Structures are given as structure tokens and as C-alpha cells.
Amino acid sequence: MNKKIYNLCLVTDRDILNGKSLEKAVEDSILGGATMIQLREKNICENEFIEIGKKIKKITDKYNIPLLINDKVNVALEIDANGVHLGQDDMNPVKAREILGENKIIGLSISTLEEFKKSKEYPVDYYGVGPIYPTTSKSDAQKPMGLEGLKELSKLTDKPLMAIGGITEENTLEILENGGDGIAVISNILKDENVKRNTKKLKTIFEKKELMEKVAGKIEKLRDRNPLIYHLTNMVTINDCANVTLGIGASPLMSFSEEELEDIIKISEALVLNIGTMDKEMVSMAVKMGKMGNKYKKPIVFDPVGAGATKARKELVEKLMENIKFSVVKGNLAEIKSILNFESESKGVDSLDFSLEDEILKVGKEFYEKYNTVLCITGKNDYIFSKENIIKIQNGHENMGKVTGTGCMTGSLIGSFLGGGETDFLSGILGVGIMGIAGEMGQEESKYLGTGTLRVKIIDKISKMNSKIFLENIKLESI
Numbered sequence: 001m002n003k004k005i006y007n008l009c010l011v012t013d014r015d016i017l018n019g020k021s022l023e024k025a026v027e028d029s030i031l032g033g034a035t036m037i038q039l040r041e042k043n044i045c046e047n048e049f050i051e052i053g054k055k056i057k058k059i060t061d062k063y064n065i066p067l068l069i070n071d072k073v074n075v076a077l078e079i080d081a082n083g084v085h086l087g088q089d090d091m092n093p094v095k096a097r098e099i100l101g102e103n104k105i106i107g108l109s110i111s112t113l114e115e116f117k118k119s120k121e122y123p124v125d126y127y128g129v130g131p132i133y134p135t136t137s138k139s140d141a142q143k144p145m146g147l148e149g150l151k152e153l154s155k156l157t158d159k160p161l162m163a164i165g166g167i168t169e170e171n172t173l174e175i176l177e178n179g180g181d182g183i184a185v186i187s188n189i190l191k192d193e194n195v196k197r198n199t200k201k202l203k204t205i206f207e208k209k210e211l212m213e214k215v216a217g218k219i220e221k222l223r224d225r226n227p228l229i230y231h232l233t234n235m236v237t238i239n240d241c242a243n244v245t246l247g248i249g250a251s252p253l254m255s256f257s258e259e260e261l262e263d264i265i266k267i268s269e270a271l272v273l274n275i276g277t278m279d280k281e282m283v284s285m286a287v288k289m290g291k292m293g294n295k296y297k298k299p300i301v302f303d304p305v306g307a308g309a310t311k312a313r314k315e316l317v318e319k320l321m322e323n324i325k326f327s328v329v330k331g332n333l334a335e336i337k338s339i340l341n342f343e344s345e346s347k348g349v350d351s352l353d354f355s356l357e358d359e360i361l362k363v364g365k366e367f368y369e370k371y372n373t374v375l376c377i378t379g380k381n382d383y384i385f386s387k388e389n390i391i392k393i394q395n396g397h398e399n400m401g402k403v404t405g406t407g408c409m410t411g412s413l414i415g416s417f418l419g420g421g422e423t424d425f426l427s428g429i430l431g432v433g434i435m436g437i438a439g440e441m442g443q444e445e446s447k448y449l450g451t452g453t454l455r456v457k458i459i460d461k462i463s464k465m466n467s468k469i470f471l472e473n474i475k476l477e478s479i
């Protein structure tokens, strides 16, 4: 059984729909990411319940989302729902299982540890646990069991625990961190017109947690592996790039020599290509490096510095994008737009207002569709695009724009993680995230000094980076 179905359950309540149609609310919630629907209608006769249930079942079937009926086993049976959710005073789960058979889901509400102990042997698939917090959605609710109660319960059973009662986007993460597997939500989803958006806000918390679990330990793994990262890069920031590569735990090698290109690529784990100070030699080297990198199956991160600023750069970038398969492309918005032949915004647009975010998302999606390559767009906020996901990172400080090469160094960090064996997407997140955090922390320590010190502090902070600092400081959301 896919445990994820127990992540995010909308529990319906027609009394708080405030004029919205129940069917639309259910559909919007599914579109926002609900993984299960529980039809919970009180004060309703059985015929009406069945009638509503049939309509809702059509919607949940369309999206292949399980529909559970609250309390009423015969309604579930009648509409062939995917299961029931039972309260302590409803039909005994043993009997419900007899009636419904092995393939239906049965959930049971638990308010206290005593209730759990009493019902431990029941044939149920998950427990609805709560209230964790005070709630207004259930008038007969017991005293909240709190996070401690949830945590204790999680140690006593392997079955999924879905927290219910007073769940919001503010407390979902702590529920997941204290033994909860999922949440069952009424008012926080149905409270207003924005059912889809309300659900999505909750959903992103699950996605973030999943991502954080993937990221944990990756910096230490990189330091352990110490991969060799070959750079063909610019003359302005080459030294800083070498230092951050060392600082994060990889080994840099910078070379401009065609004679040794193949030998170096063979022994490197990943390649960084940055065309910042391009010249005739770079044009020929960059193409050769890319082709050879592809031939030896080495991941390549490409920083198209200044793409579009001059005709020569535009031509080189076009040639590279056409002939070479990159693992990650990283650039600022102007550079990425130029790759797509979009008209570039005038310079100096630093602040990201909402319309600019829309534009970034459009550019990113189009880029991914065209090149099928993970893309990082840096700036005030950073965005990482992959096939299924868009991640927004909000670390960093505006003074980073006054230190040359923060983007170039980000490319080296991404290259380091690629070389350490991480996926293109995770490498993008880690590289961009670490640079943002280092910039933020470095700014704090250099604020009375200036950008020269900031540059050094960024390298310092990268050299001291670990998973704990990363997870504590990363401001990341999936959008």
C-alpha cells in the first residue's frame, strides 16, 4: 500500500462550505494535492448521504484518489467507497472488516493512549489521531493530546497516524516531525474560496520534508568522496571557484590546455564550464570539453555568463546548447532568457515582484521543455526547475550582487555535488542553497566591514558548511 495516500486528507463539512459546491471543493482540493477524501456529513439521512457519496465518488475516481465514508459502513458499501473512517462509538472495526472485506481501507479515531491500547488488535489500516490542537470543527472533541501524545503513540504502532484537529500550515511540519504520517483537515482547507491554494500550501510542507530528508547527509558524503572537478572557467573568479570547491569538500582542477583535456576529463568526476572571459581559444575548448564530457559520461554544469550581451557570446552559447547535453544549466534571468531568445529585461531589475516571478516560472518551464535539463535561475530568489518540481530558495543577501563571482562559485558548488554522485536536481538545490546561506551568514559577519570581507566570509562559511547548518537555515519551498 502506498503510504503517501495517508498524507493529506480533506475531511468534508457542508456546514462550512459557505455557498461553495461540495463537488467543486473536493475537486479543487484534489487538484491542490489532497491524497484522500473523507466524506463526513453529520445530520443527514442515509439516502441523501448515498446520493452525495455517489457524486463525490465520480470525482475521486477520476483522479484515482481514495474516498472514505465517515461512520457509515453501509453507505460505504452502497457506493463502493474505498473505505470508512470509524469513531470510537461507531461500528466495531472487526465487524466493519467482515462487511467490507480485506481490500477496503478502515481508519479509526483515537483520542487518547488508552483508546489506542484498547483497540490495538483491531484490523484497521490507519489511525486518525486527535485532536492534537484545540479545534472548532468537532464539538465533542476530547482534550487535545498534543505533540507529546502523538510522539508516544508513534512509538507504539507502525500504522500510519493521521493527525486531526486544528491543523494549519504553521503546525503541519511539527506534526510530521513528531511521529505523524499525515493530516486530516477540514476548516484550514474549506475556510474560504481558495480550496486549491489552501491544500497546496499544506502539500508543499510534505514535499519540503521529503526533500529535506533527501538532502540530509549529502555535504558530509561529498567531503568523504572528495571528487575531482575540472573547471574551464573565467579569469576573474577562477581562484574563488577553486576555493569554494575545496571548501565544500571536492577537489578543483582548472585548466585551459587542449593538450591535457582528455586526460583530465577521464579522471574528473564532473565538469564546470563557465564562459565568463571567452576568447577564440575558449570557443574551441568549450565545445571540445563539452563533447568529451558527454563522451566520457561526466556530468557538466554550464554557466552561460553574459549570454546575449554580445554576438560572440550568443553564438557560442547557441552552439553549446545545441551540441552538448548538460546536466545543469545555471544563470541569472537575463542569461537564461537570452538562451531562449526572449527579449531581455533592462539591467538592474533586482527586486522580484509577483509579475517577475510569473515570468521566471514561464522562462524556466519553457527551458525545461526545450532542453530537458535541470535549470537554476539565480537572483534575489533562486529557482531550480526539474521535470516534476520547481523549487524556490529565498536565502542570500542583496550585497552578494556586489561580490563578483557568487554565481560562478554557485556553479562550482553544483559541479561538486554532481561529481559527488548526486542527482542533477539535488545538486542544483544544494549548490544554490549553500551559496545563499553562506552569503547570508557572511553578510552578518561583514556588515560593518564591506564586500571584500563578504567575499572571504562566503568562502569561510562554505568551508564550515554541514547538513545541520544547511537544514536549519535553508528557506526553501516547492511551487
Ligand SMILES: Nc1ncnc2c1ncn2[C@@H]1O[C@H](COP(=O)(O)OP(=O)(O)OP(=O)(O)O)[C@@H](O)[C@H]1O
Binding pocket: 305, 331, 332, 350, 378, 379, 380, 381, 382, 395, 396, 397, 398, 399, 400, 401, 403, 404, 405, 406, 407, 408, 409, 410, 432, 435, 436, 439
Ligand atoms: N538581491 C539579492 N538578494 C538575495 N540574494 C541575492 C541577491 N542577488 C544575488 N543573490 C544571491 O547571489 C547568488 C548568485 O546569484 P546572481 O544572480 O547574483 O549570480 P550572477 O549574476 O551569475 O553572478 P556572477 O556572474 O557575478 O557570478 C545567488 O545564490 C543569489 O541567491
Ligand SMILES: Cc1ncsc1CCO
Binding pocket: 234, 236, 237, 275, 276, 277, 305, 404, 405, 407, 408
Ligand atoms: C566580471 C566578469 N567578467 C567576466 S566573467 C566575470 C565574473 C562574473 O561572472
Ligand SMILES: [Mg+2]
Binding pocket: 303, 305, 306, 331, 332, 407, 408
Ligand atoms: Mg553569473
